Amino acid sequence: xxxxxxxxxxxxxxxxxxxxxxxxxxxxxxxxxxxxxxxxxxxxxxxxxxxxxxxxxxxxxxxxxxxxxxxxxxxxxxxxxxxxxxxxxxxxxxxxxxxxxxxxxxxxxxxxxxxxxxxxxxxxxxxxxxxxxxxxxxxxxxxxxxxxxxxxxx
Numbered sequence: 001x002x003x004x005x006x007x008x009x010x011x012x013x014x015x016x017x018x019x020x021x022x023x024x025x026x027x028x029x030x031x032x033x034x035x036x037x038x039x040x041x042x043x044x045x046x047x048x049x050x051x052x053x054x055x056x057x058x059x060x061x062x063x064x065x066x067x068x069x070x071x072x073x074x075x076x077x078x079x080x081x082x083x084x085x086x087x088x089x090x091x092x093x094x095x096x097x098x099x100x101x102x103x104x105x106x107x108x109x110x111x112x113x114x115x116x117x118x119x120x121x122x123x124x125x126x127x128x129x130x131x132x133x134x135x136x137x138x139x140x141x142x143x144x145x146x147x148x149x150x151x152x153x154x
Contacts, residue, residue, distance in 0.1 A: 041143060041145075042145075045140075045145045045147075048074065048075065049074060049075075049147050050073070050074060050075045050078045050136075050138045050140065050145060050147050051071050051072060051073050051074055051075075051110070051136060051138075051147050051149070052071070052072045052074060053069050053070065053071045053072070053118075053136075053147075053149035053150055054069070054070050054150075055067060055068070055069060055150045055152060056068040056069060056070055056117065057120075058150075058152045060126070060154060063124060063125055063126060063127055064122055064123060064124035064125065064126060065122075065123040065124070065126045065132055065152060065154055066102070066120055066121070066122060066123075067120065067121045067123060067132075067134060067150055067152055068117070068119070068120045068121075069117070069118050069119075069121065069134075069149055069150060070115050070116065070117050070118070071110055071115070071116055071118050071136075071149065072110075072113070072114065072115040072116075073109075073110040073111065073112045073113070073114065073116075074112065074113075075112065075140075076111075076112040077140055077141055078138040078139065078140040078141075078145070079109055079138065079139045079140075080107045080108070080109055080110075080136055080137070080138055081107070081136075081137040081138060081139055081144075082106065082107050082136070082137055083099050083100075083101075083107060083121065083134060083135065083136050083137070083149070084096075084099055084134075084135055084137060085097040085098070085099040085121075085123050085132055085133060085134045085135065086132070086133050086135075087123075087126060087129035087130075087131070087132045087133075087154075088129065088130055088131050088132075088133070089128060089129060089130060090130045095129060097123050097124065097125070097126065097129070097132055098122075098123065098124050098125070099121055099122070099123050099134060100121070100122050101118075101119050101120065101121055101122070102119065102120045102121070102122050103119050103120070105119065107136065121134060126154045129154050130153065130154060131151055131152060131153045131154060132151070132152050132154060133148060133150070133151045134148075134149045134150045134151075134152070135147060135148055135149060136149055
């Protein structure tokens with residue numbers, strides 16, 4: 001192949017859509033790569049969650065639900081930010097439920113591999129709610145994730 005043939009081939013590639021195809025590939029590949037990264041991290045959180053919890057005691061008192069938990073931290077790179085709750089009505093609607101520890105302390109980090117009693121949580125209002133889900137919110141090296149700690153029927 002001569003130099004003239006190489007130049008003609010390069011010119012034809014650029015004007016014949018090769019450059020457009022390359023740009024379109026880049027435009028499509030970047031968002032897909034970012035989406036795939038988020039998808040892989042979400043899948044990792046499901047397969048290997050940050051923490052696991054078990055309900056020690058649950059009772060209904062004056063229109064609120066009291067839940068005592070023991071939590072085992074499974075991954076050490078995440079820092080707990082706090083807890084939040086959602087209620088589900090008998091019709092299947094989701095309602096935001098207030099959640100706080102009865103001792104007034106904020107959530108504390110638990111050493112990995114240890115089960116720790118994290119105290120009693122007050123969840124309210126629960127009138128008209130069939131069940132309540134209590135979650136913990138974690139910061140995993142700049143990425144936020146949530147863990148279902150308990151689902152309790154009211």
